[in-house]
Amino acid sequence: MATYIMLSTLTDEGRKTLKERPERLQEVNREIEAMGARVTQQFAVLGGYDFINILDAPDNETIARISVELGSRGTGTLTTLPAMPIDQFTQMLKSR
């Protein structure tokens, strides 16, 4: 499993849904799980993005699928960054 950071921004449509049914947020997590990835942590953000999610997914293809699936609903736009824990990163730099 690899780690991904998913930044999401709501559209007007998405904001309306959020106000009417805040529980929808949790339902999205279950749908992501059904597609083979898992949300490990999730925060609401003030500023450039509305939410930041940390995901575990097997590969980039899974993430691509999730992005298209969730993006097609028109409730938000997603940006996903492949990530690795910082320790692993410094190890990698050192071992070069």
Place this chain on the structure above:
Amino acid sequence: MQGYVVFTKLTAEGSKRLSDNPARLQEVDRQVQRLGARITKQFATIGEYDFVTFIEAPSNEALASIVAEVSTLGTIRQRTYPMFSLDRFTQLVKMQPYRTEPHRWQTDLWARAARRAGRYFAITRHVRRYCKPLEVEGRENLKEFRGAAIVIANHSSHFDTPVVLSALPERIRGKIVIAAAADKFYASRRKRTWWYSLFMGTFPVHRGGGVKQLEYPLSLFKRGWSILIYPEGGRSKTGQVQKFKAGPTIMAMQAKVPVIPLWIEGLREVMPKGQRTPRPGHVRARIGPPVWLNDVTSVADGTEMLENAMRALAGQAPRGALGRQALGEADVAASPAGGGGGS
């Protein structure tokens, strides 16, 4: 502590320095800690940013100083955003706008008269119908008592307030206002918030609103009014005494008024949290002797004292260092049931 997420992009200079000396990253870590914050998670990412860092800092100011400090290194560009846990955020979204200002006329003579005249319809008839019977113990604890007080009660049901009002002597009941959660009872979509202020005598408290919420009650003590407040800050589902909030303690210490603990039992059967229609049941209210916090030096100690006074009334084991001292370590496990000054 508040959460923040920091997105970082290295400059060309920064990338070079980092690949020459990867240990620099840990150094930034230490710097952040020295400034009173904590990195909870950090990732190296591919794409728009090079690093995504989750930080907990005591305040926006503290975080700003960290950001300033780190950016003097001149090797990075960063963006910092505050964040919340999703649970807290959902809670915030669900909150309706609400009134925070009390209806100050509620202590006027005409309002008192109206409340008294309406008491049968607003309170007494419901208590008679659903509390079968209502037993009140410990009335003798208030026989000598005169003046203003803070009445604290355990909270398990919306039916608590009518029961407390019925259990208190007329001296106190006639001059009491009740702290009610503003987000529940004073939401803007409710049309009749004045009804609660007039007939129940409630005033809105903005939960988590800090010391400012104490101004109105403090002004009332001077005029001999008492306050009913639920120190658990919400309704308990278990019947166990929940952790007390500090508000009532701060009020008692500032205004130098005594605190009267009142334990209510049986209302979880009559109308528990989440149920709208009551069903009749046996209800017991137990009034404890007034507690003075004059000798208490810290708010934490005072809060613990009040919590233990309530636990004693409820026959539950005390909590915290003070409670254990009072009982002796060995007795805690086998705390006597039904103890306290009630009956």
